[in-house]
């Protein structure tokens with residue numbers, strides 16, 4: 288049988304948020320490749336080989352997966368959430384573009400997953416009901432100045448902003464700096480949500496405002512959402528408020 292490479296999204300964490308197509312792709316694979324904690328989320332199958340790698344070796348991991356597919360193996364590369372959102376799919380296509388000509392003839396496909404912003408939004412209500420954007424705060428793969436430029440543009444455009452990679456030990460001050468910049472443009476009253484470990488056992492959600500937001504509430508498992516000027520809360524007795532952004536903005 289000829290080889291194949293499928294880049295599979297595992298969703299935000301819970302087993303019941305893995306799609307049927309993702310489960311089928313994982314079950315059909317001879318090899319599972321990915322960052323260790325993600326590979327660990329894939330149910331073990333007899334005869335299937337597992338290749339756990341460090342999170343920073345994306346391109347090497349992609350090349351290794353392509354080499355195995357070229358040898359005739361059925362390889363599944365796994366990512367959390369959706370594999371096309373700040374994840375492995377782009378690394379695979381970059382490796383294909385830069386790599387051996389024969390790799391372009393391989394059977395390569397992408398299986399989507401539920402991205403963290405959608406998982407978080409579903410817990411809150413409908414915060415992404417109108418125009419929104421997603422920005423990674425990580426400066427591992429781009430200059431911090433570019434992050435600030437995009438944050439400013441997103442705030443001026445009054446988008447709801449989903450911030451991925453909002454915090455890490457290597458960059459403790461970045462989220463605070465992002466909040467300061469956004470506050471200058473959006474003001475203190477827009478809702479801010481810290482959505483941590485969504486769909487997992489230790490899920491935590493905190494709803495606050497840009498004026499009050501404390502950057503230390505975010506860790507590596509947190510998606511931070513910043514509302515637009517239209518985003519609002521629907522208060523409820525004895526329960527967390529719903530957060531939504533209306534579908535309609537009158538001119």
Ligand code: SAH
Nearest residue numbers: 299368369374402403451452484485509510
């Ligand atoms: N491809 C992934 C994103 C990878 S970047 C996706 O589509 O979701 C990693 C970042 O995603 C984390 O730093 C965090 O900001 C976010 N994230 C991933 N899983 C999450 C979860 N279960 N809850 C909240 N945020 C999550």
